[in-house]
Amino acid sequence: MSEEFNKELQQSLKKAKPYSQSSEIKKWIPSLIILPIAVYWILNRGEYGLIDNVDLVIHEAGHLFFMFFGKFIYTLGGTLMQIILPSLIAYTFFRNSYRTGVQFGLLWLGQNLINISVYAADAQARKLPLLGGKKVYHDWHYLLGELGIREYDFVVGYIFFAIALLIFILAVLLPLIIKD
Numbered sequence: 001m002s003e004e005f006n007k008e009l010q011q012s013l014k015k016a017k018p019y020s021q022s023s024e025i026k027k028w029i030p031s032l033i034i035l036p037i038a039v040y041w042i043l044n045r046g047e048y049g050l051i052d053n054v055d056l057v058i059h060e061a062g063h064l065f066f067m068f069f070g071k072f073i074y075t076l077g078g079t080l081m082q083i084i085l086p087s088l089i090a091y092t093f094f095r096n097s098y099r100t101g102v103q104f105g106l107l108w109l110g111q112n113l114i115n116i117s118v119y120a121a122d123a124q125a126r127k128l129p130l131l132g133g134k135k136v137y138h139d140w141h142y143l144l145g146e147l148g149i150r151e152y153d154f155v156v157g158y159i160f161f162a163i164a165l166l167i168f169i170l171a172v173l174l175p176l177i178i179k180d
Contacts, residue, residue: 034172062077063077066080082115114161123143
């Protein structure tokens, strides 16, 4: 058994990449890309960008996917899908030991959480333009109304925003947490 173990160890050592100073620098390159993007999204909270078109499709698909679970879950389904999809992508990369993929999955999750924070904080005012115009109801107006906390829409919005900030920090600092 010891001989077999030594043989496997030697094969693993042959496949292993040698550690160098450049390896330490390379692992931070995704963080250097993510940081300014995250800061931009934080400083421009509520601005509509190209990726928001993708998020909108995912949000609307969430309503379709959750339509069989009652009105509350159906309404929450758009937001749930905006959280579930990037989380699944980040988790898949994590399971496959691909830290850079995890980082960008978390970046996308944080961006979605910022969008959700804006939408939730608009529950009382209902000033955001909605897909479908005046014919559709505002998800968060309904959800927070059902929960009896509509007057705290700004608090709910800031909670989502705070979670987004934590996700961004995690994405940037991931090389400290996940070692190669």
